[in-house]
Amino acid sequence: MATTPSTAEILGDARADESPAAVTVAATATERSRQKADRRQAILTAAATLFAQRGYAGVTIEDLGAAVGVSGPAVYRHFPGKAAVLAAILQGASRTLLDGAERVLVEASDPAVSLRELIAFHVDFALGDADVILVQDRELEQLDLGARHEVRLLQRQYVEHWVDTLARLRPDRAETELRIRAHAAFGLLNSTPHSARIPGRRPADGTIRGILEEMTWASLMS
Amino acid sequence: MATTPSTAEILGDARADESPAAVTVAATATERSRQKADRRQAILTAAATLFAQRGYAGVTIEDLGAAVGVSGPAVYRHFPGKAAVLAAILQGASRTLLDGAERVLVEASDPAVSLRELIAFHVDFALGDADVILVQDRELEQLDLGARHEVRLLQRQYVEHWVDTLARLRPDRAETELRIRAHAAFGLLNSTPHSARIPGRRPADGTIRGILEEMTWASLMS
DNA sequence: TCCCGATGTTAGCGAGCATTAACCGAGATG
DNA sequence: CATCTCGGTTAATGCTCGCTAACATCGGGA
Numbered sequence A, B: 001m002a003t004t005p006s007t008a009e010i011l012g013d014a015r016a017d018e019s020p021a022a023v024t025v026a027a028t029a030t031e032r033s034r035q036k037a038d039r040r041q042a043i044l045t046a047a048a049t050l051f052a053q054r055g056y057a058g059v060t061i062e063d064l065g066a067a068v069g070v071s072g073p074a075v076y077r078h079f080p081g082k083a084a085v086l087a088a089i090l091q092g093a094s095r096t097l098l099d100g101a102e103r104v105l106v107e108a109s110d111p112a113v114s115l116r117e118l119i120a121f122h123v124d125f126a127l128g129d130a131d132v133i134l135v136q137d138r139e140l141e142q143l144d145l146g147a148r149h150e151v152r153l154l155q156r157q158y159v160e161h162w163v164d165t166l167a168r169l170r171p172d173r174a175e176t177e178l179r180i181r182a183h184a185a186f187g188l189l190n191s192t193p194h195s196a197r198i199p200g201r202r203p204a205d206g207t208i209r210g211i212l213e214e215m216t217w218a219s220l221m222s
Numbered sequence C: 001t002c003c004c005g006a007t008g009t010t011a012g013c014g015a016g017c018a019t020t021a022a023c024c025g026a027g028a029t030g
Numbered sequence D: 001c002a003t004c005t006c007g008g009t010t011a012a013t014g015c016t017c018g019c020t021a022a023c024a025t026c027g028g029g030a
Helices: A005-010 A031-054 A061-067 A072-077 A080-109 A110-128 A128-137 A144-171 A176-189 A191-197 A206-222 B007-011 B030-055 B061-067 B072-077 B082-107 B112-127 B130-138 B145-169 B175-191 B191-197 B205-221
Strands: none
Touching: A031 A061, A031 A080, A061 A072, A061 A080, A072 B191, A080 A110, A080 A128, A080 A144, A080 B205, A110 A128, A110 A144, A110 A176, A110 A191, A110 A206, A128 A191, A144 A176, A144 B191, A176 A191, A176 A206, A176 B191, A176 B205, A191 B061, A191 B175, A206 B175, A206 B205, B007 B175, B030 B061, B030 B082, B030 B130, B072 B130, B082 B112, B082 B130, B082 B145, B112 B130, B112 B145, B112 B175, B112 B205, B130 B191, B175 B191, B175 B205
């Protein structure tokens, strides 16, 4: 489904090695825990899709279980409650975004290159994990205060990286304006989940990617 | 609250004249019906705010009534049910947008002017009726099939006006690309409700308006 | 002034849903 | 092999909420 490393793979405990009999493990490596991690991850992925389609309140715990082949209260073996599932999704998304931005900024030195790669990274994420993006800016307020603050903190840091990069490119502009511009750019980039839902068949990801990158760059630097 | 003619005023039966004793009316003009229209409108406005804050499913009929000073089931005197309130909001919003676009296109002849005014109009709406915009692209799927199709139809026509205008400006581009660009532009423009929520105090509407118009133009024409 | 319909109010009713309880089989562990 | 822990199951439980019923009030046309 996704062309980029999906949030799921980045988030979960799942290790990269897939060798079935290799028991040369270091950390928690029992067969049971492996399956448990898989199921947990499956729930998160399915939940993101369902939440994106019907909204957090429109999905029951029963739905969550059914989507991964177990039924109802089994979900409580993996999450303390429905809210915790949403929290895990949102925290994972903002973590992934923040980590990605920081990786980009460590490697690139030229601010123009940084911005271009920030954009490319965000496009990748939006295209690959459309469900997560959609849930991310729809259901934040459903979180309890603690989780909400944590997600907001991560998001704020992410925005700050964009604003800093923009500030190096356009030192003439007020930080307030740059912040507005960054938010507007996110709106543009995150529009994919919405628009992808409307038409019947959409063009290749590659096409969309190019257009979105071009538009975002132009809007930020105009 | 809103600086532009709010959806509320455009939508409802409320006439523009506010003269208290002017009984020079034509249509249904009894005092009762006036008050009823006011209350209906108050419910719609309050509902938009509440839906924007907590999501459709997170708002009870009781909340809706309380927000306008009546309690609970009184809402049923104005709407057949909770879903009808949402439907009225969404249909009103898409009608307002479509009507606005058509008014712009009738008056302006030069496509560049048209686009500039389409953008300005949309910015006005997004800034003035942020709640409605937010509900609009969040809660569409909560509607029953009939209402959803109607809203989608209106939205599609609105998009079509943008695409047509863009096509006249950039006949070299495929319609598919123009459609993607239009949707991305809406994402950018509709980002205001999201970003306006995050910081403590935001700059004047005028400032934001200019930035958004500039960014949108640049992104579409890049 | 009298009566009717419109607009509210306060009690339910019934469904849906998150969560908990009680129980079960099967891998890991000794 | 006995046991214990886990991940699962199905059956409550209790609350929330949309919606309906039955009753009050009042504005306005005859």
